[in-house]
Amino acid sequence: MDGPKRWNREWIEEIFHPATTSHILAIPLDFHGGEDVISWPYTADGQYTSKTGYSYICGLLALEVASSSSSMNSTLPPNLWRKLWATGALPRCNETTWRAIRGFLPVREQLFQRHVDTDPSCILCGHVSESTEHIFMRCPAAMAIWYASPLSLRVENVPSFQALWMSFLQEQQSEVVALAQTLIYQIWEVRNRVLFRQGRLVVSEVLDRVMGMAAECSTRAREGTPTSIVVWRRPPERVVKLNFDASFGDGKVDGLGMIARNHRGEIMAAATP
Numbered sequence: 380m381d382g383p384k385r386w387n388r389e390w391i392e393e394i395f396h397p398a399t400t401s402h403i404l405a406i407p408l409d410f411h412g413g414e415d416v417i418s419w420p421y422t423a424d425g426q427y428t429s430k431t432g433y434s435y436i437c438g439l440l441a442l443e444v445a446s447s448s449s450s451m452n453s454t455l456p457p458n459l460w461r462k463l464w465a466t467g468a469l470p471r472c473n474e475t476t477w478r479a480i481r482g483f484l485p486v487r488e489q490l491f492q493r494h495v496d497t498d499p500s501c502i503l504c505g506h507v508s509e510s511t512e513h514i515f516m517r518c519p520a521a522m523a524i525w526y527a528s529p530l531s532l533r534v535e536n537v538p539s540f541q542a543l544w545m546s547f548l549q550e551q552q553s554e555v556v557a558l559a560q561t562l563i564y565q566i567w568e569v570r571n572r573v574l575f576r577q578g579r580l581v582v583s584e585v586l587d588r589v590m591g592m593a594a595e596c597s598t599r600a601r602e603g604t605p606t607s608i609v610v611w612r613r614p615p616e617r618v619v620k621l622n623f624d625a626s627f628g629d630g631k632v633d634g635l636g637m638i639a640r641n642h643r644g645e646i647m648a649a650a651t652p
């Protein structure tokens with residue numbers, strides 16, 4: 380807050396996703412008119428007691444156990460959560476990734492189950508159900524974005540969204556994780572723009588935004604220090620660069636992907652079977 384009765388709009392916009400920002404800014408700050416007081420909601424007189432504090436925590440733990448046993452709420456070990464928040468990605472990218480892993484993003488499959496939305500299908504490809512895993516990994520749009528990014532990741536080979544983040548956080552350096560977080564943020568952004576009819580899906584534009592944001596956070600993180608991430612480089616003029624990858628199972632090829640880009644980094648052709 381900026382003073383007692385005003386939200387610090389600029390600061391909130393910098394930290395949170397636009398959808399969250401609008402919710403925060405919509406909270407009225409002056410409906411009481413009086414001074415703020417500290418109050419504990421679990422006793423009649425508003426005074427904290429350790430007994431009510433204890434039973435509140437027990438209630439939270441019970442809730443946590445109940446939700447972690449349901450399949451949607453995947454969770455990571457505490458040290459990996461800490462790494463997730465300390466990669467140097469922009470705060471709104473951290474937040475979106477965190478919400479995605481916890482299953483807190485309002486994907487249409489969930490809104491449909493809660494009877495908020497009447498249509499659970501994916502707005503980008505028309506798939507019957509937009510789950511977190513679908514929109515970030517299984518959707519052809521998401522697969523193209525991951526593969527065409529400097530990570531050149533064949534995300535369709537990864538068994539689940541949680542497995543994707545386990546492997547990023549356990550095996551990759553912060554710069555790589557930060558880039559992946561930025562990618563998640565931009566996939567969610569383009570999905571929202573298409574859903575709310577404010578734009579269309581163009582993979583190269585999404586990647587431009589990812590690289591713009593990545594540049595912004597790396598200059599913020601430390602000026603002038605070279606990063607260890609291997610970044611895709613443009614070919615010289617009049618040369619087309621072809622990146623490809625294949626995976627094998629049972630002695631035969633079970634996955635293929637390729638992408639051709641020109642000296643400006645524009646995608647000229649891409650293919651997956």
Ligand SMILES: [Zn+2]
Nearest residue numbers: 501504506518
């Ligand atoms: Zn889709």
